[in-house]
Amino acid sequence: MLADLVYKTILKDLEKRIFDNEFPAKKLPDERTLTSQYGVSRSSIKRALNVLANEGIVFKKRGSGTFVNPLYLKNRSLFNYEGSNLGVTDSMRADGKKPGIKVLDFSVIPATKEMQTDLFLAAEDFVYQIRRLRLLDDQPVMIETGYIPIKIAPELSRTIVSGSIFNYLEDKKNQTVTKSFLSIEAQPSTEEDQKLLNLTPQEPVGVMSGIFFLDDGTPFELSNMRLHYQYMKYNALVELK
Amino acid sequence: MLADLVYKTILKDLEKRIFDNEFPAKKLPDERTLTSQYGVSRSSIKRALNVLANEGIVFKKRGSGTFVNPLYLKNRSLFNYEGSNLGVTDSMRADGKKPGIKVLDFSVIPATKEMQTDLFLAAEDFVYQIRRLRLLDDQPVMIETGYIPIKIAPELSRTIVSGSIFNYLEDKKNQTVTKSFLSIEAQPSTEEDQKLLNLTPQEPVGVMSGIFFLDDGTPFELSNMRLHYQYMKYNALVELK
DNA sequence: AAGTGGTCTAGACCACTTC
C-alpha cells in the first residue's frame, strides 16, 4: 500500500489544500509549523515538499519560504507532464484510443558496433530486429524499430511482439522496464514514412530514439520511433542550470 | 562552496570509482558498508546514491543491491542528457559556436486570454512581444517569440533584448530563471520559417514552447521557439510509470 | 535467516532572507 506512506499522505493532502486555495497568499506554512500540524518529523515534511517542488507545484526559496506555483491553481493539466506519447501500449490506451500493432519485420541479425556498445553485447551476439507499425483507432501513428538481444529474451516470437513486449516481460518473466534514455528530434519524412503514416512530403516525423533498461540496469532494447508529427508531444519540466 | 557538501563529495568520489572500474562485477558495496567506508551517516550515502540513480548511472534494487549501469563505463557522453539545445544563450555558447541575436520585433500588446492564464495576469495587463532570430556562427537556427509582462520587467528595451534576457535579469535585477514547462513537437515549416531559417518546404522545424519561471515561482515568460530541425535535439532520462 | 534498500524520527547546526 503505497498510499500508507507518511510522506505520500502528506503530499496528497498538501496538493489538495493547495488546490482548495487554502493558501491564497501563495505561501505555505513554514516547515516547522507543518511538522507540528501533521505530527510527523520535519524530514517527512521536507520529502513531501521536495516532491511538490520537483513537480513544479511549489517553489522553495531558502530564507523566505515555500510558495505555490500560481499556475497550478489555474491550469492543473499542465502538471501532468513528462513524456505523453511514449511508444508504449499503455500510454497510448490512456488517451482513450484503441491501440493496434502491425508487425512489419521480425528477424534475427548480428549486433552492429553501435548495438554492441549500447546493449553491452559481445561481437558475436545476435539481436532480434523488430519493426512494427503502431496504430491508434486504426490510424497509423508510429513506425517503431527495436533491437533486443536474443540472450535476454530468447523465446520472443512474432506472436509475442504482436502485443506489448513490455507487458509480456512483466507478466511472464517478472522483469520490468523502468527507465530509458531518449533523444527527441524532428526530421523530414522519408518516402517510407509518408507511405506508412499517410504523410505528405511536407509533413515531418518526430523521432524518439534511445535505450530501454530493465530495473536491474540491464540495457534491454535499442529503439527508434518515428511518429506522425501530430502524435508526438513531449512535455517536460526543465531545471535550468 | 557547494563542493564541500558531504553528499556531493561522496557523489563525485563514487562517480570516479565507478568510472575507474573499481566495481567490475557491476555491484556497489551495500549502503552500510559505504557508510563505514566514508565515515558518514547512511542518509548521506543514500542521498549520493539517489542522485546517481536519478542520473541513470546506477540502478537500485531493494533486497538485492545497487548496480552500475554498464553503459556509463562505455559511453559517458550519454549521461549529459537533459535539454541540449534550450533556447538559452549560455547553452548555445557551450557548443563552441558564437551565438547571435537579431531582433525582429519588440512591441507592447495587451495580454491575450492564454497569456492571462499562463502568466497570471489581469485582463487589462500588457506584455512585451519579443521576436528574435537566434544565430550560431551566423547561421540562423531558431525563431523565438516571447511574451513578458511589462510589470515584471518594465525597463526592458530593444537594446536589452538584443542580448540574453536571462543574463540581464541575473546581473541587473538579481532574479534567476530556474524552471520551465516545455512541450516539444515537430511541425512542418511555414513559409516564414523557410525564409528565416533557410529551410526547404520539405524540411521541418522542432517546436519548443512553454513557460519560464523565476525562482520564487512567478511565471516570467511565455515562449515559443521554432528551431531548424538539425539544431533541435532534446535528451531525457525517462522514468516509466 | 541473512542481506540489502526504503521509510521515518528527533534533533543539531548552517546559510540565506527579511526586518
Add this chain to the structure above:
DNA sequence: AAGTGGTCTAGACCACTTC
C-alpha cells in the same frame, strides 16, 4: 535578530530478495 529552508547525524524498524 528572527524566520525559514538546507545539510547531516544516529538509530529504529520495515519490505523485498536471495539462500
